[in-house]
Amino acid sequence: MIPITARLSIDEDEVSESFLRASGAGGQNIQKVETAVQLRFDARRSPSLPDAVRARLERLAGHRLTNDGVIVITAQRHRTRERNRADAxxxxxxxxxxxxxxxxxxxxxxxxxxxxxxxxxxxxxxRGDTKRMRGRPALD
Incomplete structure (x- = not known):
């Protein structure tokens, strides 16, 4: 179980990971090692989430949410696979x-x-008095 709050946790089986090659500069290591992690969580069909939390989560996920209700998070900040998994x-x-x-x-x-x-x-x-003093002198 992955703890979220004191009363909410999700099962590890609900989260799936796949590994891919990270983009960007990095020389020979980045071309042959799959260190980037793509984490998928099916928020719409998750039995662990209450309905109110599910609705707010889908609204907050934004572009990370697919049409099927799956949240996709890609992590490739770090050089190692383990750090990217933890980050995601x-x-x-x-x-x-x-x-x-x-x-x-x-x-x-x-x-x-x-x-x-x-x-x-x-x-x-x-302020009005200041502006009035800038005008022409009154004729007496």
Whole structure:
């Protein structure tokens, strides 16, 4: 079991890994060793996820989610296969943790205080006086 939160964990059998050659510069090693990891997690059919978490996870996954509901995470930052596997799994766990977190409390609108209204009006009065002094002198 892969622990996500205190009350949520997913089975290791739900996550599949495949290895491929990493892209980019790297010389001869990168051309012959498959160090990049492509991790797949079927979020839509996972029995471990509650419906609310599943819906938020699909929304958060964005372009990493396929049409079948499978989350695909590719890791190729590191030089070794083991580090890339750990990196991909960490990113999946972080994504599910973010989906499992409770939503932030709803914003309650507030009104400006009387003091802040008065300070705003005083500032506008001072600015208006400054601009009025730039004009032509009054004819008396």
């Amino acid at each position: 799994l960490e990113r999946l766990v972080a994504l599910i943790q973010e989906a499992a977190a409770p939503p932030p409390p709803k914003r309650r609108p507030t009104r400006p205080t009387l003091g802040s209204k008065n300070r705003r009006m005083d500032g506008k009065t001072i």
